[in-house]
Amino acid sequence: MTKLRLRISISLDGYVAGPEQSVNEPLGVGGERLHDWVVPLRVWRSMHGKEGGEVNANSAVAEESMANIGATIMGRNMFGGDPGPWRTEHPWNGWWGNQPPFHHPVFVLTHHARAPLMLSDTTFTFVTSGIQAALEQARRAARGKDVALAGGAKACAQYLAAGLVDEMELHQVPILLGSGARLFDGAGNDLHGLTLTRTVAGPGVTHLKFERPVR
């Protein structure tokens, strides 16, 4: 069974991005600190075509979280660009340049229709028919592998509230951001069976893995 897996870095006060997100600061003010634990890792650098890097207690968790992913779902805010209808000239094509690091199909939740966007070996499909439809498309596209739920906060909260998340790994970074986008705003008061099954304390981060029996 293809699982929907949410993996995200989160501050101690529950933010997955800082305030004032913009083209220059896609993670908001201070939000890049959420990724300080992963960026120096060899496994991260390798995924982004770079050599070298560290190996530490975070490496195995990072490797596991990146493994066996056949498709990714993200919200419009994570894909980026101005809100509202897509521009007809020079539309926003994401943060990742011409060589996105996904290497598999990506489904973007949006209220505004747009033709699929192909960049290198990644195809972005824009889904206007809701989270359930996006999940069905992503499951098919994943060809037996799992589906990653990448962000942002609102997209994650919608899937959590609907009880559609099969596995959640929170990379909890011991900092306060004070404001920004909160992961659990709108997620309700029910984890729908997601149970803490593993805690790993690594340098600069605590990894909390939640699982439930696949239905």
Next chain:
Amino acid sequence: MTKLRLRISISLDGYVAGPEQSVNEPLGVGGERLHDWVVPLRVWRSMHGKEGGEVNANSAVAEESMANIGATIMGRNMFGGDPGPWRTEHPWNGWWGNQPPFHHPVFVLTHHARAPLMLSDTTFTFVTSGIQAALEQARRAARGKDVALAGGAKACAQYLAAGLVDEMELHQVPILLGSGARLFDGAGNDLHGLTLTRTVAGPGVTHLKFERPVR
């Protein structure tokens, strides 16, 4: 040096009490779930004059968090009673009956003056001159031991924002409460040197200890 130590149970979504706190539900709807990890422990039962109880991976953390406390600070909302001036007849005397479990001086932050309240071997002193004054009084009263910051959310956030907390132990319970009182609301975006120094995974809870060099 007498440390100010914040020890509190907190949900995954950052709440230290559920919504709709009242005399019947002092921890708000669902809030009692935050204490499910500690109430069955032998160390907890012993502190409340009961025999028996469990010993597990949470026991040592609970014992440590209760040890070497010479005074407690709490906010008016945690002490309880209606907001506003104290009633002159039948004033609210706390949640704990005639035998409060503190056994040391307790300082209650309030905007409304009130004479000290003695219940068994616990004296509640009502401090109207602010968090710094309450801390100074509590430090003196602790006679070389540490001062506990017990809650509620607003009192904790004030001390955190002012950089006055020397040690913080979060007992993070893997549940969502959805709404209620958030610990870090108003705490700002700076932990003032508090650094994650220990992670303990116990049954039903993850303990995150933050420390900084005592100044």
